Amino acid sequence: xxxxxxxxxxxxxxxxxxxxxxxxxxxxxxxxxxxxxxxxxxxxxxxxxxxxxxxxxxxxxxxxxxxxxxxxxxxxxxxxxxxxxxxxxxxxxxxxxxxxxxxxxxxxxxxxxxxxxxxxxxxxxxxxxxxxxxxxxxxxxxxxxxxxxxxxxxxxxxxxxxxxxxxxxxxxxxxxxxxxxxxxxxxxxxxxxxxxxxxxxxxxxxxxxxxxxxxxxxxxxxxxxxxxxxxxxxxxxxxxxxxxxxxxxxxxxxxxxxxxxxxxxxxxxxxxxxxxxxxxxxxxxxxxxxxxxxxxxxxxxxxxxxxxxxxxxxxxxxxxxxxxxxxxxxxxxxxxxxxxxxxxxxxxxxxxxxxxxxxxxxxxxxxxxxxxxxxxxxxxxxxxxxxxxxxxxxxxxxxxxxxxxxxxxxxxxxxxxxxxxxxxxxxxx
Numbered sequence: 001x002x003x004x005x006x007x008x009x010x011x012x013x014x015x016x017x018x019x020x021x022x023x024x025x026x027x028x029x030x031x032x033x034x035x036x037x038x039x040x041x042x043x044x045x046x047x048x049x050x051x052x053x054x055x056x057x058x059x060x061x062x063x064x065x066x067x068x069x070x071x072x073x074x075x076x077x078x079x080x081x082x083x084x085x086x087x088x089x090x091x092x093x094x095x096x097x098x099x100x101x102x103x104x105x106x107x108x109x110x111x112x113x114x115x116x117x118x119x120x121x122x123x124x125x126x127x128x129x130x131x132x133x134x135x136x137x138x139x140x141x142x143x144x145x146x147x148x149x150x151x152x153x154x155x156x157x158x159x160x161x162x163x164x165x166x167x168x169x170x171x172x173x174x175x176x177x178x179x180x181x182x183x184x185x186x187x188x189x190x191x192x193x194x195x196x197x198x199x200x201x202x203x204x205x206x207x208x209x210x211x212x213x214x215x216x217x218x219x220x221x222x223x224x225x226x227x228x229x230x231x232x233x234x235x236x237x238x239x240x241x242x243x244x245x246x247x248x249x250x251x252x253x254x255x256x257x258x259x260x261x262x263x264x265x266x267x268x269x270x271x272x273x274x275x276x277x278x279x280x281x282x283x284x285x286x287x288x289x290x291x292x293x294x295x296x297x298x299x300x301x302x303x304x305x306x307x308x309x310x311x312x313x314x315x316x317x318x319x320x321x322x323x324x325x326x327x328x329x330x331x332x333x334x335x336x337x338x339x340x341x342x343x344x345x346x347x348x349x350x351x352x353x354x355x356x357x358x359x360x361x362x363x364x365x366x367x368x369x370x371x372x373x374x375x376x377x378x379x380x381x382x383x384x385x386x387x388x389x390x391x392x393x394x395x396x397x398x399x400x401x402x403x404x405x406x407x408x409x410x411x412x413x414x415x416x417x418x419x420x421x422x423x424x425x426x427x428x429x
Contacts, residue, residue: 020143020188032065043058044072074153079092115205117171135317144192183216191224204226207228213251230271233291257294273307277357291308312358317354
């Protein structure tokens with residue numbers, strides 16, 4: 001029985017998503033004891049539902065108050081694809097509005113430990129040329145519970161398919177979307193994921209990867225300082241970076257690196273710089289020398305050396321398109337003619353792949369090493385199932401509601417999700 005009478009205003013109040021609230025928030029919203037709130041949050045995360053009857057550890061009035069105020073929603077698993085090449089697994093989850101997102105289960109070096117690579121948006125507005133998600137455009141932000149639920153469902157699948165104490169040890173915000181363009185919900189999700197009574201994932205094992213939104217980087221340092229930061233570079237030459245990553249037009253690299261340096265000093269965490277090598281685009285000795293100089297300068301200025309992660313390019317479309325001109329005019333579409341849609345080729349054909357994997361990985365590393373800058377090569381697995389870095393993409397236009405009815409995004413969602421702060425670049429057409 002609900003200990004408090006419900007009014008008409010209670011009926012209109014949005015219901016809490018119980019797997020996306022902290023115990024303190026649940027206790028305050030329901031007027032229940034904090035101990036009960038912690039146990040109810042634990043039930044939501046372990047069971048994915050509230051039990052019909054209160055267990056001995058939770059007072060019945062507290063459980064009923066939580067049931068009255070909130071609910072546990074979930075995502076529909078529509079596809080699970082295990083790589084035949086390595087232990088990577090890709091999941092496709094359908095949202096309640098019919099759109100579909102993808103997540104990846106990544107094996108870590110220690111047996112039984114995995115990282116969950118999660119999405120934060122349906123699509124992405126930033127249109128990075130070497131990312132399949134960037135071709136989708138942006139539909140909307142994910143809610144905090146939709147982010148958390150990806151991790152919870154991957155954890156549940158681990159128990160069912162691997163067992164033996166296998167667990168989600170870390171979370172990587174490098175799936176579909178720009179996390180810092182959805183900072184409010186991403187930060188809430190991080191707080192819940194690290195809450196001991198929820199997913200209990202150490203914040204130091206959570207990494208947020210960004211194309212470069214300075215205000216969001218500063219928010220991470222101020223609000224969730226335990227979280228690690230990853231920055232996608234594309235190129236360190238301004239004209240080339242802007243061609244590959246249009247966000248550079250709104251937030252040039254020097255402005256982004258100033259925020260990254262503040263984050264490093266405030267948190268003590270070395271930033272991870274991710275550099276995807278693209279044949280004929282950013283893999284010359286000159287590019288490596290410029291990257292080494294930038295890394296040395298960053299370390300001298302901020303007292304912390306960045307960790308350079310080199311990523312071999314993973315195909316994002318049909319390999320039948322000419323490469324963009326290395327000196328291409330700024331503002332031209334990296335994938336083809338000016339004005340071409342990033343969402344796919346005209347007539348419904350598979351989008352052409354604008355890039356090719358570089359054969360100069362070791363030569364590039366040698367230039368870095370000769371300059372005194374170390375690097376690692378990131379193993380990006382699951383390429384045979386489209387789970388590797390840059391490959392996640394589920395066009396919202398193709399998403400269907402159960403029963404075949406095309407999904408309709410909620411009003412204003414796209415505009416809300418595209419708002420990445422003052423000076424943000426326009427959404428791709």
